[in-house]
Amino acid sequence: MKDLDTNVLSVISPRPAESYKGNYGRVLTIGGNENFGGAIIMSTSAAVHAGAGLVTCATAPANLTALHSTVPEAMFVDYTDNEAVNNVLKSTTAIVLGPGLGTDETSKKIIANVFANVSEEQYLIIDGSAITLLAQEKDLQANLPQAHIIFTPHEMEWQRLSGIKIAQQTETANRVQQEKLGATVILKKHHTEIYAPNAETFRLPLGGPYMSTGGMGDTLTGIIAAFMGQFAKTNPQKALQAAVYTHSAIADQLSENAYVVLPTDIIGHLQKFMQEHSHENYRTKIGFN
Numbered sequence: 652m653k654d655l656d657t658n659v660l661s662v663i664s665p666r667p668a669e670s671y672k673g674n675y676g677r678v679l680t681i682g683g684n685e686n687f688g689g690a691i692i693m694s695t696s697a698a699v700h701a702g703a704g705l706v707t708c709a710t711a712p713a714n715l716t717a718l719h720s721t722v723p724e725a726m727f728v729d730y731t732d733n734e735a736v737n738n739v740l741k742s743t744t745a746i747v748l749g750p751g752l753g754t755d756e757t758s759k760k761i762i763a764n765v766f767a768n769v770s771e772e773q774y775l776i777i778d779g780s781a782i783t784l785l786a787q788e789k790d791l792q793a794n795l796p797q798a799h800i801i802f803t804p805h806e807m808e809w810q811r812l813s814g815i816k817i818a819q820q821t822e823t824a825n826r827v828q829q830e831k832l833g834a835t836v837i838l839k840k841h842h843t844e845i846y847a848p849n850a851e852t853f854r855l856p857l858g859g860p861y862m863s864t865g866g867m868g869d870t871l872t873g874i875i876a877a878f879m880g881q882f883a884k885t886n887p888q889k890a891l892q893a894a895v896y897t898h899s900a901i902a903d904q905l906s907e908n909a910y911v912v913l914p915t916d917i918i919g920h921l922q923k924f925m926q927e928h929s930h931e932n933y934r935t936k937i938g939f940n
């Protein structure tokens with residue numbers, strides 16, 4: 652297992668002047684039932700603040716006002732309206748499926764619709780309730796779609812999906828189950844681990860208990876989607892690693908002056924962090940550092 656280092660942030664590059672929102676990724680976030688609206692709003696807001704060009708949130712209509720008052724940059728569709736969801740899905744670069752989605756029949760139908768309509772070149776980030784539901788629904792799990800799938804389980808979600816008890820989640824055991832899934836697995840924990848197909852395992856040497864607040868993983872999903880939408884064209888592995896690294900690097904910085912770092916604090920610092928790194932990367936590129 653190899654530690655990620657700050658070099659992964661080199662994917663955060665200055666933007667070409669001749670460009671528009673369509674060049675920076677279209678993200679669709681799907682989740683947030685009547686009780687867990689905050690989860691999908693944090694994911695959506697993180698995607699917007701991490702630079703995704705166009706973001707749409709498919710959620711329960713009850714969350715519309717909260718969504719728009721938190722992040723008016725995002726568009727809305729009713730997550731039970733398959734036709735509306737599929738219309739957005741068609742032109743989407745990265746999809747987040749699951750934060751706050753819940754595990755009832757409605758959630759199951761939403762997942763089945765996404766699986767039937769996602770395409771091979773799209774990134775599909777599966778998180779939270781969608782992981783728990785997949786673990787229960789073997790038929791859905793056995794029919795994972797052709798897409799770049801990235802699972803983002805915490806240890807209990809990984810136990811449900813992989814069958815490996817938390818105490819037995821070793822690199823070797825995790826790798827076997829990740830290969831069976833044929834997808835990337837980001838196992839979130841203290842020192843998160845990244846299992847990607849045909850790649851060595853990476854470990855995140857950052858982050859700490861000041862991150863242990865509900866919504867922290869939901870926020871990570873939006874950052875991943877935005878990074879895949881912007882930086883994956885040249886190096887998808889590195890874009891993903893950079894998203895995971897950025898999330899905890901901001902938390903570490905903020906923890907110098909805060910007992911707990913909230914998910915929304917991280918969202919609020921994404922723009923500054925990314926600008927600093929894009930400047931630094933530009934200076935390195937022109938030989939100024």
Ligand SMILES: NC(=O)C1=CN([C@@H]2O[C@H](COP(=O)(O)OP(=O)(O)OC[C@H]3O[C@@H](n4cnc5c(N)ncnc54)[C@H](OP(=O)(O)O)[C@@H]3O)[C@@H](O)[C@H]2O)[C@@H](O)CC1
Nearest residue numbers: 687688689690749750751752753779780805806807865866
């Ligand atoms: N503001 C919102 O709308 C929010 C909405 N959210 C949404 O809620 C949905 C459910 O997600 P969830 O993670 O809250 O619950 P679940 O999947 O049942 O897992 C908890 C169980 O696993 C256990 N456990 C063991 N190890 C663990 C570990 N390392 N990390 C975490 N848990 C661990 C744990 O053990 P215990 O705490 O009981 O000791 C407990 O038994 C999901 O869609 C999510 O997006 C949340 O993001 C919060 C903010």
Ligand SMILES: Nc1ncnc2c1ncn2[C@@H]1O[C@H](COP(=O)(O)OP(=O)(O)O)[C@@H](O)[C@H]1O
Nearest residue numbers: 805839840841858859860863865866867868869
């Ligand atoms: N003690 C810790 N050390 C490092 N990272 C942590 C710690 N506690 C939580 N985190 C991070 O916070 C996030 C929690 O994700 P998750 O449990 O899915 O949260 P939620 O579903 O509430 O949004 C993960 O990225 C995890 O790595």
Ligand SMILES: [Mg+2]
Nearest residue numbers: 779805868869
């Ligand atoms: Mg979670």
